[in-house]
Amino acid sequence: MALTRPVYAPDVPSEHSTATAAPPRPARRSRAPRGSLNPDLILDHALRLLDEKGLDAFSMRALAEDLGVGTMALYTYFRGKDELFRAARDRVLAAYTPPSTEGRWDQRLRAACIAVHDLFTGRPAVLRLLAESTANDDFLDAATSAMDRMLALLQEGGLGREDAARAYGTLSRFTIGSALREVRVCARPEALEMFRSRIAALPRDRFPALADLAPELLLSTENGREQYEYGLDLILCGIRDLASRSA
Amino acid sequence: MALTRPVYAPDVPSEHSTATAAPPRPARRSRAPRGSLNPDLILDHALRLLDEKGLDAFSMRALAEDLGVGTMALYTYFRGKDELFRAARDRVLAAYTPPSTEGRWDQRLRAACIAVHDLFTGRPAVLRLLAESTANDDFLDAATSAMDRMLALLQEGGLGREDAARAYGTLSRFTIGSALREVRVCARPEALEMFRSRIAALPRDRFPALADLAPELLLSTENGREQYEYGLDLILCGIRDLASRSA
DNA sequence: CGGGACTAACGTACAGCGTACGGTAGCTTG
DNA sequence: CAAGCTACCGTACGCTGTACGTTAGTCCCG
Structure with missing residues (x-):
């Protein structure tokens, strides 16, 4: 529940229930504001994550969380994980002086x-x-x-x-x-x-x-x-x- | 159904239902006989799969299916995918003459x-x-x-x-x-x-x-x-x- | 020849993955 | 103020590796 709230339900809070709040509360993020994402920012965080945690620990979900953003928001800027990786690689290579x-x-x-x-x-x-x-x-x-x-x-x-x-x-x-x-x-x-x-x-x-x-x-x-x-x-x-x- | 049959349910067939048999029938394999697996055989198939389909297409499930065996049967012989890979690698290296x-x-x-x-x-x-x-x-x-x-x-x-x-x-x-x-x-x-x-x-x-x-x-x-x-x-x-x- | 012990083979379940698809909200423009 | 556009997002699906407990074949002991 709450997780699968029917799409058009008006979200009646039903706070009158004497329950001790919602159970584990999945830490529902509020929608990030409109301009909070761009390719460069995403790559910055991706490279930091890669350097700190390594390739194995990297995931689209982890990257999104690190950015404070829903996972699928990343797909607005990159077609998928592969394209993101290729962009990250090119960015690093471009630093060659x-x-x-x-x-x-x-x-x-x-x-x-x-x-x-x-x-x-x-x-x-x-x-x-x-x-x-x-x-x-x-x-x-x-x-x-x-x-x-x-x-x-x-x-x-x-x-x-x-x-x-x-x-x-x-x-x-x-x-x-x-x-x-x-x-x-x-x-x-x-x-x-x-x-x-x-x-x-x-x-x-x-x-x-x-x-x-x-x-x-x-x-x-x-x-x-x-x-x-x-x-x-x-x-x-x-x-x-x-x-x-x-x- | 059938797939998630409760463990201790006496399996009442209920064939009286006029349904046209079980729907897609997940191709239930029968249990493989006792001696049908051993480390060498597993490695043989693993290496063949790796060479033919590549590392990306490899999975424990695919290997098990290739062997005509349940997935978890592999874990009798290898602690997990990593150990299996290490063994495969060592086997190949051992072929050095x-x-x-x-x-x-x-x-x-x-x-x-x-x-x-x-x-x-x-x-x-x-x-x-x-x-x-x-x-x-x-x-x-x-x-x-x-x-x-x-x-x-x-x-x-x-x-x-x-x-x-x-x-x-x-x-x-x-x-x-x-x-x-x-x-x-x-x-x-x-x-x-x-x-x-x-x-x-x-x-x-x-x-x-x-x-x-x-x-x-x-x-x-x-x-x-x-x-x-x-x-x-x-x-x-x-x-x-x-x-x-x-x- | 029965029955208990051992263990190879297995089914289920779970958490996590990438991502297709469609909904929603907020800015922009008319 | 309405309409449209699109950045952001929730859900769901099919996949992964594997923990855990169950089942069944075999062998040994009485």
């Missing part, structure tokens, strides 16, 4: 990659959206300029057309793989702890190299950003080699 | 990486599970031997302890990033088509390098496996450089 433009081509390329990596790891939940999206992830409108920039730098370094395209693909794959690992493991104390305990419990005779290198593996796992730069430099070394051969 | 052990250390390392990559891309749905798992992905029991092997090869190449650990991290990140991209994009005709159309619609004046390299980008995107090997060689080049410097 290309780093300074000084130094040699490889230094600038390095800085550009790191900027993308930091952008990703700064928004763990959004990165998950990115990884799951079927679209060609680095080809969103927002990311296009970063892509163009990196390709130009690779060509500036002297790489041929095919090599530039493929080197870009390599950097992009490594960057998203790294960001994913950092977000899912390096930045999670409980995952790190599990890693630590598992590595300590390994039978040394069956996995000699692994057991031997345990401390180093732990160290490199703990510091995701440093590990990313290390791998990036490994790839850049290969790219430079390529460039020098083309020259 | 180390490649032949001939050739120089870097050639063997290369072959080992490619084997892992192929293992991943062979099971798209499972790869998604891998990417989403919070655990340290390459540290599952099943993957431990591959990890040990790669670390040993890196040390055989002359890398120091820290370098070996970090080079391994690089290879692992790149491999999972590549497999993810391949599964989400390269192997999906509709995603490729979208990429093609988007790249053709780019304003050439704003993204000159990108528009210029469009054909090469398309080509490298279409062939995921080749692109992986290219990137792998780039990284191996860096690793060899490291090795020669340590010597």
